[in-house]
Amino acid sequence: MISIHKINDNNLSILLDKYELTLNALKNPPYFIENIPDYFYYLTRLLKSIESNPQTDNSELSLLIKFNSSFEDQLLNHGNSIENLPSEFNLKNILLEISETIIKQNKKAETIFNVLKEKTNSNIEESILNSILLNEHKQNKVLIISNNYDEDYLKESIKKNYLKNVEIIRYKKFIKRREEELKEYYIIGYFLEGYRDFEVYHNLSVIINLFLYDFEENLYKDCLNKYKSKIEKELQSEDRLFISGIEYEAPAPIPISISQTLQNIIDRTKNWDEKVYDDNIEDPDEGSNELILYNIEYEGLDEADSLKSTDTVFDEKNNLIRVNKLKIGDCIRVYKLDFGELLLNTAMEFQSEIFNEIEKHSKLWKDVLREMYLNTYKTDIEHLHYHLRKHGVRVLKSTVLNNWIYGKTKFPKSDKAIKAIYEISRDLELGLSFNDIIKSKRIYNSTMISLGRDLKEEIKNFLTDGNIGEIMQKNNITQETLRKVIDEQMPLRKIMNISTKLIKAEDVDE
Amino acid sequence: MSKTNGFDIIIKIPKYFYKILDELYSNLYLFIANAQFYENYMNPEFNLGELVVKKVGKKNRKYKVIGINERQITLVEQKKESLKDLNGPATIYVDRKNIVKEFVPIKRSLKKGSLNNFLQLFSSLNGLDINEDYFPTKFGIVTIFVGSKKIFENFRNFTFHDIKGNLYNSIPCYYINRDGKESDTLGISPLLYFVSSYRIAYQQIIKNKIRVCNVVLFGDGFDELQQIISDQSIYGFRIIGICTTQIEKRMSSIKYWEWHKEEINLIQSL
Numbered sequence: 001m002i003s004i005h006k007i008n009d010n011n012l013s014i015l016l017d018k019y020e021l022t023l024n025a026l027k028n029p030p031y032f033i034e035n036i037p038d039y040f041y042y043l044t045r046l047l048k049s050i051e052s053n054p055q056t057d058n059s060e061l062s063l064l065i066k067f068n069s070s071f072e073d074q075l076l077n078h079g080n081s082i083e084n085l086p087s088e089f090n091l092k093n094i095l096l097e098i099s100e101t102i103i104k105q106n107k108k109a110e111t112i113f114n115v116l117k118e119k120t121n122s123n124i125e126e127s128i129l130n131s132i133l134l135n136e137h138k139q140n141k142v143l144i145i146s147n148n149y150d151e152d153y154l155k156e157s158i159k160k161n162y163l164k165n166v167e168i169i170r171y172k173k174f175i176k177r178r179e180e181e182l183k184e185y186y187i188i189g190y191f192l193e194g195y196r197d198f199e200v201y202h203n204l205s206v207i208i209n210l211f212l213y214d215f216e217e218n219l220y221k222d223c224l225n226k227y228k229s230k231i232e233k234e235l236q237s238e239d240r241l242f243i244s245g246i247e248y249e250a251p252a253p254i255p256i257s258i259s260q261t262l263q264n265i266i267d268r269t270k271n272w273d274e275k276v277y278d279d280n281i282e283d284p285d286e287g288s289n290e291l292i293l294y295n296i297e298y299e300g301l302d303e304a305d306s307l308k309s310t311d312t313v314f315d316e317k318n319n320l321i322r323v324n325k326l327k328i329g330d331c332i333r334v335y336k337l338d339f340g341e342l343l344l345n346t347a348m349e350f351q352s353e354i355f356n357e358i359e360k361h362s363k364l365w366k367d368v369l370r371e372m373y374l375n376t377y378k379t380d381i382e383h384l385h386y387h388l389r390k391h392g393v394r395v396l397k398s399t400v401l402n403n404w405i406y407g408k409t410k411f412p413k414s415d416k417a418i419k420a421i422y423e424i425s426r427d428l429e430l431g432l433s434f435n436d437i438i439k440s441k442r443i444y445n446s447t448m449i450s451l452g453r454d455l456k457e458e459i460k461n462f463l464t465d466g467n468i469g470e471i472m473q474k475n476n477i478t479q480e481t482l483r484k485v486i487d488e489q490m491p492l493r494k495i496m497n498i499s500t501k502l503i504k505a506e507d508v509d510e
Numbered sequence: 511m512s513k514t515n516g517f518d519i520i521i522k523i524p525k526y527f528y529k530i531l532d533e534l535y536s537n538l539y540l541f542i543a544n545a546q547f548y549e550n551y552m553n554p555e556f557n558l559g560e561l562v563v564k565k566v567g568k569k570n571r572k573y574k575v576i577g578i579n580e581r582q583i584t585l586v587e588q589k590k591e592s593l594k595d596l597n598g599p600a601t602i603y604v605d606r607k608n609i610v611k612e613f614v615p616i617k618r619s620l621k622k623g624s625l626n627n628f629l630q631l632f633s634s635l636n637g638l639d640i641n642e643d644y645f646p647t648k649f650g651i652v653t654i655f656v657g658s659k660k661i662f663e664n665f666r667n668f669t670f671h672d673i674k675g676n677l678y679n680s681i682p683c684y685y686i687n688r689d690g691k692e693s694d695t696l697g698i699s700p701l702l703y704f705v706s707s708y709r710i711a712y713q714q715i716i717k718n719k720i721r722v723c724n725v726v727l728f729g730d731g732f733d734e735l736q737q738i739i740s741d742q743s744i745y746g747f748r749i750i751g752i753c754t755t756q757i758e759k760r761m762s763s764i765k766y767w768e769w770h771k772e773e774i775n776l777i778q779s780l
Contacts, residue, residue, distance in 0.1 A: 204526065
């Protein structure tokens with residue numbers, strides 16, 4: 001069940017209206033801009049954001065928006081440039097203004113933290129009384145449904161505010177939890193991605209308290225209407241009529257008017273399957289076409305590390321810490337052991353049948369690509385890369401040649417790449433196995449991610465108390481070996497300088 | 511429950527109505543068991559070499575059929591090696607007309623209590639007299655249930671008000687695990703099979719030419735449905751399903767009824 005809690009933010013509402021007006025104006029000549037998908041991605045990120053920092057002008061999201069060039073590119077398509085654009089048409093500035101407004105005073109975060117304080121304070125006083133006076137189920141714990149990006153920030157804020165009995169759970173884990181366990185929690189959500197998560201929440205027996213901006217309520221209503229029509233379709237189904245003999249007449253739908261901006265946000269998710277949907281909620285950075293790289297230099301060393309803002313490293317106390325939280329003077333270990341083989345062996349041992357399939361599917365697309373590279377393109381990587389790009393594959397040449405054709409990469413990151421290879425090669429076997437390859441790719445990636453996470457956890461435990469974990473044990477790695485590998489490959493280093501660099505996501509080697 | 515009339519159906523109930531689901535699972539299990547019992551209620555045959563036990567009386571005596579002629583059936587008592595007496599095993603001659611009143615064939619040694627559970631349940635469901643009437647214990651037509659072991663184990667919690675046994679230990683059923691290993695609830699040939707996946711059922715039951723009347727699916731993961739439907743055209747069983755997650759796409763050959771929580775809540779509030 002969903003219970004909506006509306007948050008009013010006047011400044012934000014005004015800015016969104018302005019955004020909508022400008023976007024509509026840009027449809028006209030001489031701009032002819034229909035839609036800027038990247039901007040809707042960033043807009044949803046902003047509406048979901050619960051980060052607040054009045055001291056900063058440049059949140060990570062603002063940096064990414066500044067770096068994104070899709071608006072400029074679309075202007076250029078019709079010979080316009082952002083420099084000569086009248087200020088009332090500058091959509092980028094409005095989006096940045098929205099971003100700054102939210103980071104300076106995040107009403108969503110404020111509301112949620114007030115609720116948290118109220119819940120956790122009242123619990124202490126009321127809990128004894130409640131247990132005597134009320135027989136009903138007590139909710140003396142709070143659970144916040146979060147994502148990979150916000151998780152650490154939330155944890156920190158909770159610690160800073162000395163809030164007790166608050167737990168953070170990532171979306172994917174949350175949907176797997178048993179409902180009986182959830183009964184004792186007051187559950188907080190602060191975003192609604194679209195219909196899929198709506199349906200999950202709506203069909204739970206526990207209440208999900210969704211904190212949304214008042215204008216986001218229409219998003220909820222739109223989902224509710226969709227749900228209603230789905231039920232009506234079932235109620236009016238031929239099968240039901242056949243079984244029960246009762247005809248059902250659906251009442252007319254309740255009309256809701258939705259702004260173009262919200263409509264675009266809803267439409268973003270329209271073609272996502274469940275997996276893509278859950279991945280996008282779990283890891284909002286996934287959808288971003290831009291990346292912030294942190295270049296970390298160390299005292300007394302020439303080499304530097306280039307890490308993504310959401311990567312984690314070990315600090316002096318062996319805690320895992322986000323790269324974007326690092327400061328000059330911190331001592332860190334960067335986790336970069338090459339345990340790929342080890343993970344693969346472990347996975348194969350656990351699920352040998354599945355992994356034989358995966359090997360087969362991995363070989364299939366790689367063979368077709370290599371064959372094409374050698375025979376059709378006569379080793380002209382430029383030409384092959386050009387054709388792949390034309391089919392929507394955005395990766396570096398070096399990825400295609402060194403990792404896909406000749407390297408260890410089992411599967412490319414996006415499904416598009418395999419589709420493109422099929423479209424160019426028209427290889428029958430590849431075409432017939434396409435769906436199975438995609439399935440194998442997903443199993444492989446998710447297994448590797450979860451094993452990788454477990455391995456990192458094992459290394460953390462080893463660093464803290466010297467114990468060898470299950471994966472290490474299975475692969476006969478002793479304490480001495482691991483100690484040696486860690487000392488050699490990930491020694492503790494002191495940070496001398498941190499600088500950031502923005503790049504396009506496609507410019508990272510897969 | 512024969513396939514000649516009626517239709518195949520799948521009913522979806524949201525997962526968290528677990529009490530309703532439990533009741534549906536157990537009632538359907540009981541209902542089908544009894545229908546299946548009735549379906550197998552035909553002329554009893556006793557075969558040479560078969561093990562039989564006495565239906566009535568406190569003693570749990572096991573015999574083997576060693577002779578059959580027009581009038582009589584000859585039984586020899588089966589005892590453990592350590593209990594054998596010097597005079598050799600007792601041989602008894604039972605009138606063919608009376609044998610079904612006194613004896614039932616079994617698959618292996620079983621406790622008196624287990625046999626009583628079975629007899630009591632089916633006598634109370636069908637108004638049969640344990641002392642007089644025939645109780646089939648060999649079943650030529652069976653039903654397969656596909657679901658998690660948890661659902662199956664949960665039948666132990668389903669009890670009857672006037673009978674000692676529970677749903678689990680009163681109905682002869684074989685559980686077959688993923689590796690094909692069988693275990694039974696009673697020492698009687700199975701009336702029902704419970705398996706964790708249809709693949710197992712196909713390999714161990716259907717392929718072995720055991721006649722299957724119904725394939726009943728419980729819980730989530732109806733991912734084998736396409737296969738089941740294509741096998742249905744060969745083997746002619748009925749498909750019944752109680753599912754908790756939406757099936758991927760509706761099949762024209764199976765009626766589908768999805769209960770929404772709004773409807774169930776409404777009915778429960780009446």
